[in-house]
Amino acid sequence: MSLEAKIDYTNIPKHIAVIMDGNGRWAKQQGQDRLFGHTSGVESVRSTIKVARELGIKFLTLYAFSTENWNRPKEEVDGLMDLLVQSIANEVDELNENGIRLITIGDDTQLPRNCQEGLAGAREKTKDNTELTLVLALNYSARWEIMEGLKKIAVEIENKNLTSEQVNEQLFESYLSTKNIPDPELLIRTSGENRVSNFLLWQIAYTEFHFTDIFWPEFRKEHFLKAILDYQARERRFGLVSEQIQG
Ligand code: IPE
Ligand code: IPE
Ligand code: MG
Numbered sequence: 001m002s003l004e005a006k007i008d009y010t011n012i013p014k015h016i017a018v019i020m021d022g023n024g025r026w027a028k029q030q031g032q033d034r035l036f037g038h039t040s041g042v043e044s045v046r047s048t049i050k051v052a053r054e055l056g057i058k059f060l061t062l063y064a065f066s067t068e069n070w071n072r073p074k075e076e077v078d079g080l081m082d083l084l085v086q087s088i089a090n091e092v093d094e095l096n097e098n099g100i101r102l103i104t105i106g107d108d109t110q111l112p113r114n115c116q117e118g119l120a121g122a123r124e125k126t127k128d129n130t131e132l133t134l135v136l137a138l139n140y141s142a143r144w145e146i147m148e149g150l151k152k153i154a155v156e157i158e159n160k161n162l163t164s165e166q167v168n169e170q171l172f173e174s175y176l177s178t179k180n181i182p183d184p185e186l187l188i189r190t191s192g193e194n195r196v197s198n199f200l201l202w203q204i205a206y207t208e209f210h211f212t213d214i215f216w217p218e219f220r221k222e223h224f225l226k227a228i229l230d231y232q233a234r235e236r237r238f239g240l241v242s243e244q245i246q247g
Contacts, residue, residue, distance in 0.1 A: 003225040007055070008232050013185035015059035016052065016228075017207070019199055020044070022191025022215030029215075035079040040217035042087050051221045053098060053132045055228070059181055060134055063199050067107070067141035081112050084138070088118040092125055099131030105177040106140030135181065142201035149175035178203055186231045188224075190216045208234050 020041060027037030045062065052060040064084070070077060095102060102122045109116070119138075152175050156162040162171075173179065183203045189195075192213040196204070210227040212219075237245055 003222060003229065006229055007225065009056075011232050012055050012057060013228070013231060014057065015061065015182050015184040015186075016057055017061040017063070017184040017187045017200055017204075018048065019063045019187070019189040019193075019197060020216040020219075021189055021193055023217055025191065026215035026217045034076055035083075037215075037217055038080055038083055042083070044216055044219040045087075046091070047220050048224055049095075049100065049132070049134060051224045053100065058132060059184070060132060061105075061137060061181075061184065061200070062135070063137045063140065063197075065106075065138050065140070066198060067139055067144055068198065070139075081115055085112075085114050085118045088122050092122045095122070095134065096126050096129065099129045101126045101129040101133045102136065103133060104136045104138050105145070106138045107144065108138055110139050133181070135178075137199070140177075141198045142196075143198060145177050146202055148177075173202075176202060183207065185236075186210060186227065188212070188227045190214050190219050190223075206236065206238055208236065 023037030023041045024034040025037075026040070027034050030036070048062075049060060065080060069080070092102075102119075104119055104123065108119060111119070115138075119136075149172060153162065153167060153172070157164060157167075178200070181203075183205070184200065184207050186209075187196075187200070187204055187207045188210045190212055192211070194211050200207075208231050210230050212223060212227065214223050235242060235245060
């Protein structure tokens with residue numbers, strides 16, 4: 001039986017988040033420099049978007065650049081930003097033709113000017129698409145996001161637009177960059193690292209994790225389907241006991 005035939009199409013996650021990791025180590029294995037790994041990872045992104053759309057996943061969040069990644073060697077950071085600009089320019093028409101809406105989370109005001117412009121154009125062009133929302137996390141850090149939300153709420157309280165009694169989980173979520181995006185049911189991390197690295201800390205409270213040893217540039221449909229099958233074999237209890245879920 002093929003992997004695809006095993007998928008339960010009545011239980012497809014609405015939102016899958018991916019920590020795309022292992023580009024550098026994969027490149028090293030090939031005797032290449034780290035940027036070669038990042039460039040090769042673009043094909044994995046393309047493949048993952050295609051499968052997500054085919055399966056009817058509504059939100060796909062890809063962790064592309066963390067706030068901490070600025071501290072990498074300048075050559076690598078510059079290369080990643082160039083790759084981002086190029087990839088957006090190359091892919092935007094195809095994304096649009098496939099009904100994919102691009103949005104970004106993270107502090108994009110700190111990105112190079114040409115990146116900001118490329119992203120703004122792509123967001124605008126694809127804004128009415130409804131097949132799949134592709135969420136790129138760029139200069140993203142979950143602690144930053146939570147602090148930003150907190151500060152905005154504090155200002156509202158200072159200005160007497162809100163009272164502290166009105167602050168609850170629902171309100172707080174509306175101050176996060178993932179406002180109007182459901183929490184991911186599944187988080188995938190490639191490359192054998194079993195950590196969250198400051199990604200979506202608020203949103204993953206009840207997310208299922210799938211860790212795979214595959215390096216990101218090798219990640220293809222087969223690995224994506226395996227992650228979804230792994231998710232579908234889990235029982236999500238949300239603090240309850242098994243009998244309550246099944247009953
Ligand atoms: C993920 O691959 C891409 C980014 C973080 C931008 P890495 O560049 O982290 O690759 P490794 O983890 O060093 O192998
Ligand atoms: C997480 O990967 C960030 C992205 C995939 C963009 P890192 O490679 O930066 O994470 P650490 O340093 O291994 O925690
Ligand atoms: Mg890494």
